[in-house]
Structure formats: structure tokens, C-alpha cells
Amino acid sequence: MNTPKISAGQLFALIILFVFGTAIAVNYGLDAKKDAWIAILLGTFSGCLLFMLFSYLYRQYPDLTLTCYTQRIMGKYVGWLLGMIFVLYFIYDAARDVRDAGELLNTSVYDATPIFVLNAVMLLAIAYVLDKGLYVLARLSEIFIVIIAASGIVGSILVFASRIIDLNNLLPVLEYGWKPILTTTYPSTFIFPFGEMLCFSMLFPLLKNPELQLKTGLLAIVLSGLALSYTIAIDIAVLGADISSRSIFALLTMVSKVNIADFLQRLDPIALFTMLIVDFFKIAMLYYAAVIGTADLFQVKPSRKLVVPVGCVILITSMSITGSFNEHLLEGKLSISNFQLMVVVGIPLLLAAVHLIRKYIGKGQSVDP
């Protein structure tokens, strides 16, 4: 699974698709009502800082994955335990995104199909790609980034051309001040989706040009953050803050309003398609991180043997995680501000701190594990 290397361009494409992931479909930024776009921009900025932290850790151990260097820094037992927490987090997060995709299909078109089937089909496709190796996923991302960019541009033109945008819906900016924006950004739009990029730490050792990692990553984050913010702003401008914040899939509702000359209309399937593609990549990345992490922790070689078992765990988790979509969304908000925050910000910060302490205080002594 790890012989060919990932190029900078592929990393760029993967990050963009990952960030779009479920964020473009289910958006928590809308807690900030019409200022959601500001909350996302703030989230992007903080996401850049967090990515710099991940990159810092990676540069200390350029050949190791997250779960490996955690064991290096924290010692065998504590490190293994933290690594396990990471893996569980990846599985949980992947399961959440699978459920998002299933619910999206279920509420929008496949109302008579059980969610289990929709989830299983989605995971089957991803398992197939991962079985072929990460390199296949990376090349796939190069194709799909073009498709996503194209559908984004064409979609924007159609929305503008059908004259449904009313910028008055975005005014006044900061109607309720900065407070709702800040409470939405920290932690919602910060962790989701930028904190989740922790799973890229499992992939960095495979980079062809490690020196380009930080630059490419930051560029991709900024670009995708701008695009997300733009998308949400358009949603609000078309639907108004009230309808978009109450819609579960604001983008889908917004696109259904496109109508050009009574001829180009009902474009929801295209939006649905886009949302599924980006979600595919997000699940695939988390799924991959979970597989590699498990292989690391339990010394399984080759790691592709774990694709099917981990996939099964994700599938079962995606079903048992919640009883209803409302609960799912509520749990998402709750877990983001509690344990997701701990895992993607708390533990990496702890790792960096321990690393620094060992480096400076333990100078002179041998720090070999």
C-alpha cells in the first residue's frame, strides 16, 4: 500500500476534496445565521494554524505516521493508548461521514431505500479503491478535482444567470455582533472540517516532496476555505438566512431554485452528485488513516489486509451511532465541542509540548525510546 509516492498536486487535490467533504453539504457554520461566511473564514484561518502544528510534528519525524511518532514521543504504553484514541477517532469520524452521505441520499431521493444499503454501497466503493492502494485514490483525486471545480464554476454561472441572488439577504453584516460568529467558529467551523485534517498526518510520510508539504497544504486550505465561504454566502443570498439555516442541506435547496428560461432547472441531481463525490474522498481519507493506524498499532502487514475488517467496523458504527438524523446532527455538534476538540487539538498540542520538553530539558541525555 505504500510503495508509490504522493505528489504535491495530489496532496492539494486530496485536501480540497476533503475539506469540501461533508462541509459543503451539512453546514454547521449556519449557526452564525447570515454571518456564516465570516465564521467559515475565521475557521479557515484557525485551520491554517492547526495545520502548521500538524506540519511541525511531521517535520520532527518525517518518516513516521502520526500513530508511530506518538509512540516515539509519549513512550510505548501511553503512546500506544493515544494512537488507539486517534484510530478510534478516525473510525468514528468516517462513520459519521458515511451516515451523512446515507442520510443525504435518503432524504433527497432514495426515500424507500434503507440507509444501511446506501451506506454499504458507499463503503464498498471506497473499500475497493483503498484495496487498490492510496496511490489509486490520489490519482482519482486529480480527476475529480477537475470535475468538482468545473461543476462549481458552471453551477455558479447558472445561479447568477437565473437571477435568484439577493445580496440584501446578507445584510446587515454582523447584525448580532461578533459573539455568535465566534461561538460558531470555535469550535464548529474550526474543527469541522479543518481539525479533521489530522488524518493527513497518516499520509505525510508518503509524500514525494516533503519540503512542499506545508506550502501546498496551506494553499489548499485557504482556497477550499474561500470556496466554502463563498458557497455558504450564495446559499444565504438566495434562500435567506432563515431558510438556509433551517435546511439540512442548504446547497441542495439553493440549487433547486435555479431556473433559466424554464429550460435549465431541477439541477439538484448535479449538486447531489458533487456532494457525494467530495464526501467519498473525505470518508476515504479517514478510512485510510484508520486502516494504517490499526496496522501500525497491531503490527499487521501488509495493511491492506485490514481494509475489509475496518470497513465493516465503520459500517456498523455508522448504523449504530444514532437513531435518527436529528440525533446525528446534535451529536455532531456535541462531539465537536468536546472529544473531537480534545483529539485533534488537545493531543497534538500535548505531543508538541512533550516533544519540546524532551528536546530542551533532556538535552545531552539520550532520548532514544
Added chain:
Amino acid sequence: MKRKPILLLWLLLIVVVLSGCWNSKELSHLAIVSAIGVDKLPDTAHYRISFQVVNPSEISSDVQGGGGKTTAITVFADNGKTLFEVIRKASRKAPRELLFSHVKVLVIGEPLAREGITELFDTFERLNQTRLTTKVLVARNATAETVLGVVTPMEEIPADAMAGKLQFSASLWSENVEYTIDDIIRALVSMGKEPVISGVVIQGEPERGATQANVRRTTPDATIMMRGLAMFKEGKMQRWLDGVEARGTVRLLDKVKSSAVELECAEEKNVLSIELTRSKTSKKVSIHNGRPKLEVSIIQEGNLVEMKCAIDLTRMHELMKLEKKWSQQTVKDVTAAIQAARKQQVDIFGFGESLNRSNNKEWKRVVKDWDALFAQSEIQVKADSFIRNTGNRIKSYMQQQP
């Protein structure tokens, strides 16, 4: 060797998945609903909901399919407490499953509109078949059910005819607005704006409109016509706005695309007609000593297209006099609309929203009693008119006569 059974498994799974039959619905089992009508049964909590369903054999272009035997549409109606209940109940009457993806128009009966429409739209947002782009109308002096049942010429499906009439009267005559469900929801939710909905009337004999004979005549017995704007306050209809008031309202909503304007000629009782080609309304609200001041300024352009008097259009000042007269008349229209709304204490124009956009702090202070404040506001309306051309002639042939 080892891969073969796995490959076989994949193939089997692909067969299951690719056919995509799980959610399949056969076209021959579906009935396409083109319009929905909602009425209230008097003295009960029940709605009477009617569905205009397309008869596929009638509208198909297939010549051998016969056609002409039945009407292009059938109206199924039933009573119930919720829309969804009636949708399912209707299966007792409709031979196919109702499909709501193509609902063009939602018609609300006037008695229901007067009782309140706030709870009506929830299910349209929730269900995945219904669309927010459905146009909304209020049936005037008739139940929504009868409106849905009128057979229309030129467009075989009456819902298409209604949508067409609404669209073109809104863009060519500008006495009504083409509002969709989401527009209404936005206005219902907003603190600084109340909804208006275009009215639809049946002109003629509704009874005879429900038969195919209606379109076998060159002058149909019953015609569906767009007329007036229903003004709502807190989800309850207050009154109809017609003529000048409706025009002024559409102006203030800045939805005027084109219209015909009649001005009186100088001394005589004759009139001339101007084709309005562009109109832009800007609203500004400020608060002085606790009393709102509404400033409206309109810029309009048009062409002179008909004249029943002999004005010498080669002289610039004659044209300028007309422009001035036109401005005065527009100011009068707009003022009439504001007066009508102030009398009912309903801000249907979104002045409150304007204030919120320009002065958020002030708005928060007055939002609670905005309706009362709006009613005693100071109005200042200004219009600038430009007659850009006079068609294919400058001088009228009437000018040559002694």
C-alpha cells in the same frame, strides 16, 4: 486462484447495485400533480385540499392515443387536518400514486387566507418532492378547488396557464408579483416585512368552466385571470390591493419590469400611453424623534407609444412636461400604496428590513412596535422620469389637421 471467488462476489454485488431498482417508481403508476389547492371547511379545523392531476393520454402528442375524450386534467379533492393526510387519503380516489415534483402552482382559498396561512407551508419545505419554486396565488371570490377545475385554452394544463398568466402579467403589466413559496416564508419570518400574494379570479361561469366545452368555444365561458394583491398581516389576509394601490406596491417592492402608463394630455380630456421599460426603486428609512421617515426614490424610463392628442413632440419642453407629469403620477401611485398599508399597519414593502440594513441598532430599538410606528411615519416620495423615444414617429398625423 484465490481471487476468483472474490471476483464473483463483486460481480454479484454489482448486479444488485447497478440495477438501482430499490427506489423504482413506474411512470405508469404515477399521477403528475400540476397544482394544489387549499381551502378551509367552514366551522371546522379541516382543510379541503384539491389536486389538479394531469391525464397523460390527453396531453400526449401521440395521434393514435385518441385524445379529446376526457379533459386534460382531473381534480381530486378530499378533507383532512393536514396536507399529508389528504395526500394519502386521495389514494382512495386517484388510481395512481400522486407525484408532487412538478407542482407549478399552489392556490389558497380566500377564506383560508383570511383565517391565516402561517402553518400552511411547513410540509412543502419538508417533503422531498415538493419544491420551493411553486408559485403561490390566492383564489378570489371562489374556492381554490373551483379555480383548479377550470379548463383553459392554449395551455392544456391549467396550472401551466396560471403560471404563464402570472409570469407575463407580472412582467408586462406589473400589478402583481410572481412570488414562490420561499418568498412567502421569508416574508412571514421577517420582522420587517409582511407578504403579499397575487390574486386569481374566475371570470364568467365557473360551473361551465369545468367542462371540456369551455375550450371548444372561441370565447370561453370561464376564464382564469390574475387580479390584485392580497395583503397579509401576521399571516392573515387583510384586504385586496387593486389598480393604483397594487401598482404602487409592486413599485415599492421594486419588481416592476415593464408596464403601460396612461397620462392625460395637457388641456383636453385625451390621454397618451407610455411603455415603461425600466424602473428602479430605492428605499431609505431613518428615524427622527422616534418617528420613521420613509424616503422613496424612483428612476423610470419609457417610450411614448400612443397619443390621442396633438402635442408637438419636436419641442423639448413638451416632452419634459410629460416627464414631469409622469413623475407626479408615479408619486401618487406609490403614496396611495403606502397609505393603504399604513391604514392597516402592515409594512408589506420591507421598510423595516431597509432600516435593519442601514441602521441595525435603531432597528433593534423599534422592532417591537414597528407596525404602529410605520403607520405614523413621514413619507417622502420622489420620481425621476425619462422618455427615451417616441416610437417610429416624432410628429403625430393629428398635428397636421386644422
